[in-house]
Structure formats: C-alpha cells, structure tokens
Amino acid sequence: MIRTSRRQFLGLSALAPLAATAACTQTPPPESAAPPITLAPPRSQSPLRAGTMPFGPEPRFPPFEEMYATKRDGGFTIPAIPYERVPERYLRQVVRDTTREAPGTVVVDTRQHFLFLALGNGNAIRYGVGLGRAGFEWSGRAEVGARRRWPRWFPPDEMIDREPELERYRASDKDGDNVWEGGMDPGITNPLGARALYIYQDGKDTLYRLHGNPQWTSIGQSVSSGCVRLMNQDVIDLYSRVPEGTPIVVR
Numbered sequence: 001m002i003r004t005s006r007r008q009f010l011g012l013s014a015l016a017p018l019a020a021t022a023a024c025t026q027t028p029p030p031e032s033a034a035p036p037i038t039l040a041p042p043r044s045q046s047p048l049r050a051g052t053m054p055f056g057p058e059p060r061f062p063p064f065e066e067m068y069a070t071k072r073d074g075g076f077t078i079p080a081i082p083y084e085r086v087p088e089r090y091l092r093q094v095v096r097d098t099t100r101e102a103p104g105t106v107v108v109d110t111r112q113h114f115l116f117l118a119l120g121n122g123n124a125i126r127y128g129v130g131l132g133r134a135g136f137e138w139s140g141r142a143e144v145g146a147r148r149r150w151p152r153w154f155p156p157d158e159m160i161d162r163e164p165e166l167e168r169y170r171a172s173d174k175d176g177d178n179v180w181e182g183g184m185d186p187g188i189t190n191p192l193g194a195r196a197l198y199i200y201q202d203g204k205d206t207l208y209r210l211h212g213n214p215q216w217t218s219i220g221q222s223v224s225s226g227c228v229r230l231m232n233q234d235v236i237d238l239y240s241r242v243p244e245g246t247p248i249v250v251r
Helices: 155-160 164-168 232-241
Strands: 001-007 071-073 076-077 093-096 106-109 114-120 123-128 140-151 179-181 197-202 205-211 222-224 228-231 245-250
Touching: 114 232, 123 228, 123 232, 140 205, 140 222, 155 164, 197 232, 205 232, 228 232
Parallel strands: 106 245, 205 228
Antiparallel strands: 001 179, 071 076, 093 123, 106 114, 114 123, 140 197, 140 245, 197 205
C-alpha cells in the first residue's frame, strides 16, 4: 500500500483556477519527475492514409490494427482495441494543424473530443478523447507538471461521497503520523490507465490529468469527472512525446 507525506498530499483546497467543481484524482505527484523526452516519430513507417496530403515532416503510423493491438507494457497486458467500432476520426492520425499554437503544445478541443499535439510545419497528431460530463467541464492554459507510468489512483473525496463504493480507495492518515495511504493499485482496471500527465497551473497541481483508460467506448463522449482520457495505446504514444513542462490548452 503506497504511503505519502501530508506535505506531498494535495487537497482540494490547492486547486488552481483551472479546476472546476471536481477532479479525476487527488493522487500526489511523483516524487521525481521523468526526464524530458525528445519529440520523435514511432519506429514503424508507413504512407499516410489515402486522401491525405503530406505537409512537412510527420510521424508515420502503422495500420490501425497494429496501433491498437494487444500490448505488453510495465508487466501488464493491455487488451486490443476493436478499432473498427471506434469512429475513425477518433483514431490516432496525422492531420493538418489548425490549433495556431506553438510546436510541442497539447491542445484539447472539447467540442470535437480531440486532443492535438502540434508538431510544427503545419502538422499535428490527433487523438480521440473522452471528457468531463456536464458539471465537470473546465478550460484554460496550464502545463504538464509531472508524469507517471501506471499511476496509482486516489479518487477525490467529493467523488467518493457521490459514489460510496469507492470508499475503500479513500486516502487516509490512519496512524495520525502525517503519512497517508490508500488508493487503487496500478493495473488494467485502474481508471488512470497506463500513463498519466499531471496538469499544473501556476506551479500547483490542479488534480486534473491527461490519462489512459480501459473504457475505449468512452472516447468521443463526455462521461468522466473532469479529466481528459485516451485509449491506453494512445496515451502511451502521447506520453512518449510530451516532456514535463509541455504547455496545455483546453478549449
């Protein structure tokens, strides 16, 4: 069971202006953030899909059946995504960049349920996402303050109050020694999935995340408690391209 100091544990009172009425987690950030990663295309190279026009350098993705196949990662087996049942617009692909943001910026388009990673030279990688349901939407500018592979999930107290079945995952200071424990173990059923990018604003953890999720049917929907969720295969790809400090724009 993970334990963390009270100083590291950020309560809802620490929410920055970006946060609305709830967040998807209150897990503390990693004690040591991963080093920045140089933006680089995947190893597999293949032509752009039919009907698209090359416009500057871009990653060349393999066919969808390879991108969304069963994947072994971090000691876990990620199930294949039945990509034929996901609208093609939500599958990972290179598109013309219409964000008008600097290269390396992550842009979440809440209206269309897209996440863009601006690459420069007119390119962007587009991923389909699931978003917060009515009452939990948020928008603004922030940055990636921390990153974690196979994160532990600590549902916020407000979520537990709404969903009592989550009580067993509540963080608590059982011994009164300022050391906290609880949360859900990492794994395939963990709501944060295979990777999490922690959204910070003005140097503070907003408690919102860009993260993976096992429920691929939620992509293109507004069902989560405020966070931006991706299919696990997609969040692994995004994580490999996004270093700490990456700017995030949610529109």
